[in-house]
Amino acid sequence: MHDNESLTAVFEAHRGRLRAVAYRMLGSVSEADDAVQEAWLRLNRADTGDVVNLGGWLTTVVARVCLNMLRSRETRREEPLEERLPDPVVSRADGMDPEQEALLADSVGFALLVVLQRLEPTERLAFVLHDMFAVPFDEIAAVIGRTSAATRQLASRARRRVRGAAGERPDPDLSRQRAAVEAFLAAARDGDFEALVAVLHPDVELRADSGPVMPWNELRGAITVAEQAVMFRKMYDYAFPVLVNGAAGVLLARNGRAFTVGALTVVDGRIRSVDILADPARVAHLDVAALT
Structure with a gap:
């Protein structure tokens, strides 16, 4: 009983x-x-x-x-x-x-x-x-x-x-993950296409969920993903390092409000996948001051 x-x-x-x-x-x-x-x-x-x-x-x-x-x-x-990214x-x-x-x-x-x-x-x-x-x-x-x-x-x-x-097993070393993510952010901010391609796995996948009002976006390949990063280079001026599900990731926030979370999977020192959650309804609750 x-x-x-x-x-x-x-x-x-x-x-x-x-x-x-x-x-x-x-x-x-x-x-x-x-x-x-x-x-x-x-x-x-x-x-x-x-x-x-x-x-x-x-x-x-x-x-x-x-x-x-x-x-x-x-x-x-x-x-x-219909595709949706999980909650980070x-x-x-x-x-x-x-x-x-x-x-x-x-x-x-x-x-x-x-x-x-x-x-x-x-x-x-x-x-x-x-x-x-x-x-x-x-x-x-x-x-x-x-x-x-x-x-x-x-x-x-x-x-x-x-x-x-x-795919391949993600790198368990958090410092190596951070080094790859930081290299990606630096290259994106500088618009350095060759440096971006170098830090991306040749078969890298990018998935972006911007919410129900925007279509699901999925890209594949280092060249295509690097072109996308250069196109949105100004966004990375607002990037802060965070952990996303325990791995190195990125929070994009401006004026104290989060607008994007990026989860990056690093394999052997290169980025194998990028998952971007930019659904305003799902990122607005994040406490930027506590995370940065």
Whole structure:
């Protein structure tokens, strides 16, 4: 039997893990918080007297809530191929606070979140729960209503898609990441095309999400991305170094207001991908004074 006090204690002990699961599933900090809150409400309504592992029970509840939210999101889309970048977790260049560290435990890079967002909802759930949080396949199968073997196949298919889309492993050395990002910013400010090409991977990808009023923009190749950077060189006068999902990134802000967040993935000293979030509704909440 679990009384209200013990239920609260267990829930708070697992809140960080539940939030991390939901963020990877949904790619949205606010929706992840909503999913965790829904799990708390269900915990209070449920008879959990016979539940031995409340942490595991809560994880599957959050997963089920997230799956429903993803399916609802799919049905609401006006365009089936609509693209949106996930929510970045932005922190000061000198480090993250404990809550951000808990959310990004096990180093979920921004580029990986972009790939996860392109998976089918059940693929995403199987991959996140099994590969990132070691939930057994039989427990995942109960959430999605499939056999354990079918769930294993879903995770395997998702794993292949993630490996194929994620490309090379990002550089774990933060100082090398920062050096590449700083070289990119300096070259962009100077309009130095050759220096830009040198710091970009030949197959670099740039993805830009400017919100519902602007089309999704995707570019590929060092020449094309360097041309884009030179075209918008004046913007980089307002660039500040930050961490985006724990990796070196850029915040563009003017007059105390943020207008763009850039997540850059560095591989072997060169920039492999650039993800630009310039949706005013999604960056306006950032506290520029606290981040710069």
